[in-house]
Amino acid sequence: MQLGAPHPERWNVSDLILFLVEHGGGRTRPLTWECLAFVQGLALELSRKVIGVVLGNNIDSVCAEVAAAKVQEIWKVSAPELETYNPDCFSAALCQIIKPAEPYAFAFAHTYRTIDFAPKLAAALNVGFISDITRYRIDGGRPVFTKSVFHDKLAAEVSFCAAPPHLLSIQIGSFPGDAAQREGRAPVQEKPVNLAGVPDRRRMLQIIQAMKNQVDLSRAQIIVAVGRGIGKQENLKVAQELAAALGAEIGASRPIVDMEWLPRDRQIGSSGQTVAPRVYFAIGISGAIQHIVGMKNSAFVVAINKDPNAPIFKVANYGIVGDLFEVVPALTQAVKQQKGNG
Amino acid sequence: MKIIACIKQVPEKDTRFEINPQGTWIQEQELTFEINECDVYALEEALRLKEKHGGEVVLLSLGGESAEKTMRRGLALGADRGILILAARDQTTDPFTVARALLTQVRLEQPDLVLTGVRSDDQAFSQTGTLLAELLGWPHATIVMKIDWEAGAGRLTIQRELEAGLLEEVSLPFPAVLTIQQGINQVRYPSLKGIMAARKKELRRVNWAATGVSGDRKIAIEKLVFPKSDKKSEIIGGTPRDAAATLVEKMKKEMKIL
Numbered sequence: 001m002q003l004g005a006p007h008p009e010r011w012n013v014s015d016l017i018l019f020l021v022e023h024g025g026g027r028t029r030p031l032t033w034e035c036l037a038f039v040q041g042l043a044l045e046l047s048r049k050v051i052g053v054v055l056g057n058n059i060d061s062v063c064a065e066v067a068a069a070k071v072q073e074i075w076k077v078s079a080p081e082l083e084t085y086n087p088d089c090f091s092a093a094l095c096q097i098i099k100p101a102e103p104y105a106f107a108f109a110h111t112y113r114t115i116d117f118a119p120k121l122a123a124a125l126n127v128g129f130i131s132d133i134t135r136y137r138i139d140g141g142r143p144v145f146t147k148s149v150f151h152d153k154l155a156a157e158v159s160f161c162a163a164p165p166h167l168l169s170i171q172i173g174s175f176p177g178d179a180a181q182r183e184g185r186a187p188v189q190e191k192p193v194n195l196a197g198v199p200d201r202r203r204m205l206q207i208i209q210a211m212k213n214q215v216d217l218s219r220a221q222i223i224v225a226v227g228r229g230i231g232k233q234e235n236l237k238v239a240q241e242l243a244a245a246l247g248a249e250i251g252a253s254r255p256i257v258d259m260e261w262l263p264r265d266r267q268i269g270s271s272g273q274t275v276a277p278r279v280y281f282a283i284g285i286s287g288a289i290q291h292i293v294g295m296k297n298s299a300f301v302v303a304i305n306k307d308p309n310a311p312i313f314k315v316a317n318y319g320i321v322g323d324l325f326e327v328v329p330a331l332t333q334a335v336k337q338q339k340g341n342g
Numbered sequence: 343m344k345i346i347a348c349i350k351q352v353p354e355k356d357t358r359f360e361i362n363p364q365g366t367w368i369q370e371q372e373l374t375f376e377i378n379e380c381d382v383y384a385l386e387e388a389l390r391l392k393e394k395h396g397g398e399v400v401l402l403s404l405g406g407e408s409a410e411k412t413m414r415r416g417l418a419l420g421a422d423r424g425i426l427i428l429a430a431r432d433q434t435t436d437p438f439t440v441a442r443a444l445l446t447q448v449r450l451e452q453p454d455l456v457l458t459g460v461r462s463d464d465q466a467f468s469q470t471g472t473l474l475a476e477l478l479g480w481p482h483a484t485i486v487m488k489i490d491w492e493a494g495a496g497r498l499t500i501q502r503e504l505e506a507g508l509l510e511e512v513s514l515p516f517p518a519v520l521t522i523q524q525g526i527n528q529v530r531y532p533s534l535k536g537i538m539a540a541r542k543k544e545l546r547r548v549n550w551a552a553t554g555v556s557g558d559r560k561i562a563i564e565k566l567v568f569p570k571s572d573k574k575s576e577i578i579g580g581t582p583r584d585a586a587a588t589l590v591e592k593m594k595k596e597m598k599i600l
């Protein structure tokens with residue numbers, strides 16, 4: 001492996017760590033505080049300064065809100081072209097901010113939007129981008145970042161070989177927003193950008209509601225959710241029997257819906273429904289972050305999985321490690337018996 | 343319409359992984375491999391566009407010699423030919439290096455569209471397709487769930503996924519790069535005839551040196567480790583019957599749903 005590149009920390013750059021403020025409807029989104037918690041920690045360890053960057057149009061209220069947190073400065077990047085998201089304008093604006101500032105790093109939350117523009121920005125700046133970070137440690141003054149690989153079965157420790165600025169995106173839920181220091185008073189600085197020359201290529205036409213929401217799982221009291229561990233469409237009946245015994249709704253992870261074993265409106269997760277039942281049964285679901293974000297507010301989570309290291313056990317209250325084809329029928333039987341006894 | 347479908351070879355989903363003695367990657371001997379999940383959807387989408395509008399589907403992959411096997415599967419599904427850039431493991435772990443190598447072949451082929459997956463199952467960077475687009479100077483869209491093209495039109499209309507069950511409909515000119523999300527279509531299985539035909543289809547190998555891509559990587563995977571287990575669950579043991587009985591008690595007393 002070519003790790004012989006010079007130590008990136010030796011390059012001469014400013015001592016700034018920038019982060020993108022997530023906002024919508026004139027307010028910051030909670031992800032902003034997750035990102036802030038991450039960069040505050042990193043800045044403390046590496047003796048750097050934190051600057052929040054707000055991108056958009058009519059963003060004064062957002063700027064004021066983050067300026068009241070513990071940051072060095074807020075940079076307001078306002079332009080009519082930034083009103084509606086477009087990767088060309090976003091990337092161009094950030095390039096114009098980053099090039100003169102030469103920050104040490106720029107951090108984002110790993111959202112669908114970040115997936116859409118951050119690699120483009122990395123290529124435009126000719127710098128490295130480590131995406132979907134869950135942890136980091138400092139090793140001899142140099143940060144080493146951890147991300148999930150191989151379907152969460154392994155973790156990779158990743159570092160930069162190229163000079164800063166380093167682009168970073170953090171996995172949602174990995175750096176709790178409550179850890180962010182919110183007390184402060186930072187000045188808001190306007191950073192003008194010129195987007196007149198940005199080519200008009202990708203045009204937003206409309207936002208569409210993908211699911212007609214035939215079923216609204218957000219009100220379900222009990223959800224029995226199945227994942228790829230179910231193996232075959234015919235096997236769904238194993239879970240359906242448990243759901244029937246419990247009077248529960250059926251839910252699913254994405255692959256089950258992608259294969260059309262269940263309709264799209266049964267999908268739970270970041271691109272599906274968000275649910276918060278009293279009890280959530282996760283059956284043969286590994287617990288990828290995109291699934292977790294859709295069900296983490298359940299009062300109780302019960303996970304049944306044959307892999308003791310499946311990440312679902314990090315969020316479940318109760319777990320049974322075993323073959324779902326043995327465990328689930330036994331559970332259905334026990335529930336029926338209990339109900340029979342009244 | 344000429345379409346390049348990028349496909350990456352990855353270990354099968356149910357693999358039990360071992361880490362190599364150096365701690366730098368998994369033990370690859372004796373594993374079975376498959377085409378990266380969303381790349382299968384990307385290939386299917388390419389084949390459907392070709393069936394509707396005519397043209398050619400070219401597979402592009404970067405990997406070891408062993409990647410020929412998954413490429414033959416792609417050819418069996420209906421792709422017309424393939425290009426395999428031969429690379430050592432080192433060269434595959436930095437998305438920037440991968441994108442620059444793929445770029446060399448896209449430039450030679452001059453397709454109308456390049457389709458990649460949203461995310462690789464092994465490294466999960468979600469970067470390669472978008473990096474490639476910027477290096478090409480082409481427009482792009484990620485997490486694509488629908489592609490519409492009216493023959494002759496200079497623009498495509500696509501739907502890309504947003505959070506919470508929303509889709510964003512955008513239009514963009516091509517040539518373009520699209521990163522395809524799983525679930526965009528229902529994928530086909532290779533026919534016997536397809537498998538036979540695949541053996542004779544052209545599979546061009548490109549040596550790493552011939553790409554002219556330098557080794558100056560942007561990021562490096564230094565080490566693989568097993569994830570820290572910060573388990574929160576109380577694991578209920580015993581036979582399935584015992585475990586079920588214990589759980590029913592908890593459902594009654596604690597969760598209060600029975």
Ligand SMILES: Cc1cc2nc3c(=O)[nH]c(=O)nc-3n(C[C@H](O)[C@H](O)[C@H](O)COP(=O)(O)OP(=O)(O)OC[C@H]3O[C@@H](n4cnc5c(N)ncnc54)[C@H](O)[C@@H]3O)c2cc1C
Pocket residue numbers: 151226227228229230252253254255256267268269270271272283284285286287288289290291294304305306307310322323324325355460461485
């Ligand atoms: C942009 C984007 C958006 C996404 N949105 C969503 C989303 O909204 N919702 C979502 O769910 N995913 C989403 N995903 C996909 C997500 O990353 C995971 O790939 C997916 O959740 C995995 O589904 P799974 O757990 O069912 O399958 P796997 O990860 O394949 O897990 C199967 C599990 O079943 C277990 N198992 C197998 N056999 C048995 C058995 N006999 N008994 C017991 N256990 C068994 C295995 O140990 C494994 O843990 C998204 C991905 C991307 C990139």
Ligand SMILES: Nc1ncnc2c1ncn2[C@@H]1O[C@H](COP(=O)(O)O)[C@@H](O)[C@H]1O
Pocket residue numbers: 348349350351378380381402403404405434437440457458459460461462465466467468469470471
């Ligand atoms: N070595 C490779 N060969 C061919 N395609 C690749 C390779 N690496 C990544 N890709 C493509 O880029 C997509 C995203 O990969 P990643 O950026 O690693 O998440 C994958 O789904 C593939 O379509």
